[in-house]
Amino acid sequence: MITISTLYPLKFYPILKEKVWGGTKLYELFHKNSKDNVGESWEISGVENNISEIANGPFKGKTLNWLLENYKEKLVGEKVYSDFENQFPLLFKFIDASENLSVQVHPDDALAKQRHNSFGKTEMWYILNVEKGGELILGFNQKMDKQKYLKSLSENKIPEILNSETVKKGDAFILNPGTVHAIGAGVLLAEIQQTSDITYRIYDWDRPDTNGQMRQLHTDLALDAINFNPPKSRMTYGQAKNTPVHIGTTDFFVVNKLVLSKSYRKDLKSIASFTVYMCLEGSTIIETDGYSEKLKKGETILIPAQIAEIKFITNSASFLEVYIP
Structure with missing residues (x-):
C-alpha cells in the first residue's frame, strides 16, 4: 500500500473529449495527445x-476520488471537506471551439438539486487565443422576457435575439447560472466551473453531431433556468507582474492571474482550500519541501491544502490561480 504523510503538487492525465465543434489547437498549442475534433481537455475532474x-509522483495511477477518501481535509481544506465530503467541488477545462458551440444555459444549485440531485453550474472563462472575428454569445441583444423568447423559439429565430461580444486574448467572464451563452468559432479558453455536467441546449445551429444525428435540445427544461435580465459577465482587472491580480470571485471559487518574470515564493497559509494553477504561458518548476514538479503551458497542477508554501522557479510564466473562498 502506498503511504505518504505529506501530500505533494499533483498533476493529472487530461481527459480529452471529441466534439463536433472541436479543433486541433489543444494539440498544436498545448501538445495534448489529441486527434482532430477534440473540443475539451478536462484537466481536473470529479464528475462521475x-x-x-494522477500522472506524477508516488500516487501516479491513483484517482482523485482515492485521494479524497484517503486524505480528506489535507487535500481540499477543512471547510471544503465539511461542505463537499468526497465530491471534488470544481472542474477545470481547456476548450477549443473550431465551430460555434450550442447555445445553452445551466441551472442553479436549487434547480439542479431538484431535477438531477446535482450541483448547478457557475463558470468562468479566460480567453487564451482568438482567431479573427472570434466571439462569445452572452445573453440577449434586446430586452427579453419569457413570451418574446417563446415567440422567437417557435419561429426558429433564436440566432436573431442573441447578444454577440467580440473578444481578445486575456478577456475574462463569469457566467452565473441562467445566462444564455455559447463559445464562438475560433475561441480557445480556460474554464473553471462547479462540478456539474448539466447543460440545457436551446439551439444547435441545425447541425448533426459526430454520429450524424441531431443533438437533443432541452427547450422545456431550459425555460425555467433562463435569466432574461442582461448578464454582467465581463470582468475587468488590472495588470501587474510577480504578484496575483484578482480577476473575479463567485460563491464557489476565486480566480487570480499571476504573471511571473522571476522566481516567486507563494505563501498559501491564508488560503483555506486547495489551490490550482493553470499554466497559460511559459514554464516553471514548482518546489515544495522535498518535492519539485515542472509545469508548462497548457498544464494544470493542484496544490493540496496541507501545503503551506510553494516556490515558482522561472523567468517567464503566467497562470490562472484558483481556490475556494
Missing part, C-alpha cells in the same frame, strides 16, 4: 465516470 487519474 470522468474521474481524473
Whole structure:
C-alpha cells in the first residue's frame, strides 16, 4: 500500500473529449495527445465516470476520488471537506471551439438539486487565443422576457435575439447560472466551473453531431433556468507582474492571474482550500519541501491544502490561480 504523510503538487492525465465543434489547437498549442475534433481537455475532474487519474509522483495511477477518501481535509481544506465530503467541488477545462458551440444555459444549485440531485453550474472563462472575428454569445441583444423568447423559439429565430461580444486574448467572464451563452468559432479558453455536467441546449445551429444525428435540445427544461435580465459577465482587472491580480470571485471559487518574470515564493497559509494553477504561458518548476514538479503551458497542477508554501522557479510564466473562498 502506498503511504505518504505529506501530500505533494499533483498533476493529472487530461481527459480529452471529441466534439463536433472541436479543433486541433489543444494539440498544436498545448501538445495534448489529441486527434482532430477534440473540443475539451478536462484537466481536473470529479464528475462521475470522468474521474481524473494522477500522472506524477508516488500516487501516479491513483484517482482523485482515492485521494479524497484517503486524505480528506489535507487535500481540499477543512471547510471544503465539511461542505463537499468526497465530491471534488470544481472542474477545470481547456476548450477549443473550431465551430460555434450550442447555445445553452445551466441551472442553479436549487434547480439542479431538484431535477438531477446535482450541483448547478457557475463558470468562468479566460480567453487564451482568438482567431479573427472570434466571439462569445452572452445573453440577449434586446430586452427579453419569457413570451418574446417563446415567440422567437417557435419561429426558429433564436440566432436573431442573441447578444454577440467580440473578444481578445486575456478577456475574462463569469457566467452565473441562467445566462444564455455559447463559445464562438475560433475561441480557445480556460474554464473553471462547479462540478456539474448539466447543460440545457436551446439551439444547435441545425447541425448533426459526430454520429450524424441531431443533438437533443432541452427547450422545456431550459425555460425555467433562463435569466432574461442582461448578464454582467465581463470582468475587468488590472495588470501587474510577480504578484496575483484578482480577476473575479463567485460563491464557489476565486480566480487570480499571476504573471511571473522571476522566481516567486507563494505563501498559501491564508488560503483555506486547495489551490490550482493553470499554466497559460511559459514554464516553471514548482518546489515544495522535498518535492519539485515542472509545469508548462497548457498544464494544470493542484496544490493540496496541507501545503503551506510553494516556490515558482522561472523567468517567464503566467497562470490562472484558483481556490475556494
